[in-house]
């Protein structure tokens with residue numbers, strides 16, 4: 362009983378993880394396909410400075 366429940370929970374978690382990762386991947390492809398490269402670069406650049414990451 363316990364084993365069955367745990368297995369089912371694990372399978373559900375895996376499916377949810379795959380779905381989330383898939384959505385993120387599709388969103389990333391969609392964003393990179395629509396947005397201008399310069400816009401993406403500037404955004405990443407601003408984020409780098411905002412979090413204090415070494416840049417230039």
Ligand SMILES: [Zn+2]
Pocket residue numbers: 406410416417
């Ligand atoms: Zn910079």
